[in-house]
Amino acid sequence: MGNLTGCRWLTVFSLVVCVSWMSGCIEQSDTLIDDQGARLSAFNWNVPDHIPLPHEPADNPMSEEKFELGRHLFYDTRLSVNGRVSCGSCHHQDKAFSDGVARPVGATGERHPRNSQALVNVAWYNNLTWANPALGRIEQQVMLPLFGDAPIEHGINEFNKDTILDSIQRVPRYASLFAAAFPEQAEPLQGDLAWDNIVKSIASFVRGLASFNSPFDRNEHSAAARRGEALFNSERLECFHCHDGYNFSNATIDRGITQLEPLFHNTGLYNVDGLGAYPYPNTGRHEVTEVASHMGQFRAPSLRNVELTAPYNHDGSVATLDDVxxxxxxxGRLITQGPHVGDGRMSPLKDGFIVSFDISPDEQADLVAFLQSLTDHEFISNPRFSDPWASEPENTL
Ligand code: HEC
Ligand code: HEC
Incomplete structure (x- = not known):
């Protein structure tokens, strides 16, 4: 059990955060229960008709104004202990909001144990992060990098939060952005209410990051990609069992109301104990539940834009798609040198769908071409999702 101080402070907000080291703090995600699709809102999701709209929490419905405020805050380095770290530091638009490093460093120099995830269709997941079954709401997730202390990412705490909020209040543009996003509030930029609003707006921005416009979606993928698609969906390779559906992940919200248990899988990246075991704290779902059989189980990530999100897997320990x-x-993975020498292929908890197969170099190239056909170039260049401060070096407007 770790340090709960940060968590106590977080409960001053209407949102209660469940952090991964609190094993008793498991709660069902409300997205799991309301998985029949979305309530319609005024927000323009800009997704194709066959994609069900995601759930919007009743206490934080989508609005264009909150999304726009959230975009400014997502990219604002003032929201950190050293004034240098924003969400955008680890989530770069040109890399589908991943960051290109194995494990990122937070505002105090602490290295995160896991790889920065791409932020792609986050609203459609039924649980968030690499392996936390207790984390269902984006609002909860946003609080972890902002206020969490294991590891420290932005480093906001009860001692510096007033100074940091003051630096936000001083930016003239925020007065109108907050007023537009929270028109029902007299003072949306004051005190704990301001922090609640910051969390809700950043969550709205993240929720709005929808990506469904790849060559695959337009049925414009190449012959090689089509051959790769057939391999992906074959019983020989088994990929589709876990990376299925329109988001290429079986952790997607519309998979049916009966499926209340989120799905996690051990893909044999490491073994389960002894030499070569999943290195602490990256024991996957087990880190949260402490159930032995959950050792090494992770959420199957969406494969949309995966071409852009190297290095791969929960700890960034796999360099290329060919290596994956x-x-x-x-x-499974055999590691022959370094601190994690061991044989993940032997893991007794490996998922039944992880079975070895033969694949020729041509077939492998086709499979990679298929994965590349899931890259959405509009998503990574859309000004709607871009850094509003980038053209303003003063960063003070
Ligand atoms: C220091 C780097 C860093 C910063 C700063 C950071 N993140 Fe992340 N982000 C990560 C890592 C690493 C993960 C994976 C966490 C895990 O599995 O425990 C992640 C995961 C996420 C996820 C889960 C995505 C999914 O598919 O489930 C969301 C959402 C997210 N971050 C949003 C944000 C937002 C919003 C901010 C700013 C408030 C932010 N991040 C700041 C590194 C960072
Ligand atoms: C048993 C379920 C399962 C099967 C079958 C499966 N995957 Fe995965 N996949 C996962 C999980 C879980 C992860 C994350 C594992 C981790 O990081 O420890 C993952 C990760 C990946 C990643 C890395 C993504 C990233 O963002 O780092 C790629 C690429 C990938 N899988 C492609 C495939 C392909 C191609 C196949 C078929 C050959 C396949 N998967 C079969 C469950 C599965």
Missing amino acids: IANYAAG
Whole structure:
């Protein structure tokens, strides 16, 4: 059990955060229960008709104004202990909101144990982060990087929060952005209410990051990608069992009301105990539940834009898509040197769908071409999702 101080402070907000080290703090995600699709809102999701709209929490419905305020805050380095870290530091638009490093460093120099995730269709997941079954709401998730202390990312705490809020209040543009986003409030930029509003707006921005406009979506993928698609969906390779549906992840919200248990899988990246075991704290779902059989189980991430999000897997320990595929083809990963020497192929808790297969170099190239056909170039260049401060070096307007 770790330090709960940060968590106590967080409860001053209407949102209660469940952090991964609180094993007793498991709660069902409300997205799981309301998985029949969305309530319609005024927000323009800009997704194709066949994609169900995601759930919007009753206490934070989407609005264009909150999304726009959230965009400014997402990219604002004032929201950190050293004035240098924003969400955008670890989530770069040109990399589908991942960051290109194995494990990122937070505002105090602490290295995160896990790889920065891409932020792609986050609203459609039924649980968030690499392996936390207790984290269902984006509002909860946003509080972890802002206020969490294991690891420290933005480093906001009860001692510096007033100074940091003051630096936000001093930016003239925020007065109108907050007023437009929270028109029902007299003073949306004051005190704890301001922090609540900051969390809700950033969550709205993240919720609005929808990506469904790849060549695959437009049915414009190449012949090689189509051959790769057939391999992906074959019983030989098994990929589709876990990366299925319109978001290429079985942790997607519309999978049916009966499926209340979120899905997690051990893909044999490491073994489960002894030499070569999943290195602490990256034991996956087990880190939260402490159930032995959950060792090494992770959420199947969406494969949309995966071409842009190297290095791969929960700890960034796999360099390329070819390496990811090689691990699957071997039925797990054998590590022959370094601190984690061991044989993930032997893991007794490996998912039944992780079985070795033969794949020729041509087939492997086709499979990679298929994964590349899931890249949405509009998503990574859309000004709607871009840094509003980038063209203003003073960062004070
Ligand atoms: C220091 C780097 C860093 C910063 C800063 C950071 N993140 Fe992240 N983000 C990560 C890492 C690492 C993960 C994976 C966390 C895990 O699995 O425990 C992640 C995961 C996420 C997820 C979950 C995505 C999914 O598919 O489930 C969301 C949402 C997210 N971050 C949003 C944000 C927002 C919003 C901010 C700013 C308030 C932010 N992040 C700041 C590194 C960072
Ligand atoms: C048993 C379920 C399962 C099967 C089958 C499966 N995957 Fe995965 N996949 C996962 C999980 C879980 C992860 C994350 C594992 C981790 O990081 O420890 C993952 C990660 C990945 C990643 C890395 C994504 C990232 O953002 O880092 C890629 C690429 C990938 N899988 C492609 C495939 C392909 C291609 C196949 C078929 C050869 C396949 N997967 C089969 C569950 C599965």
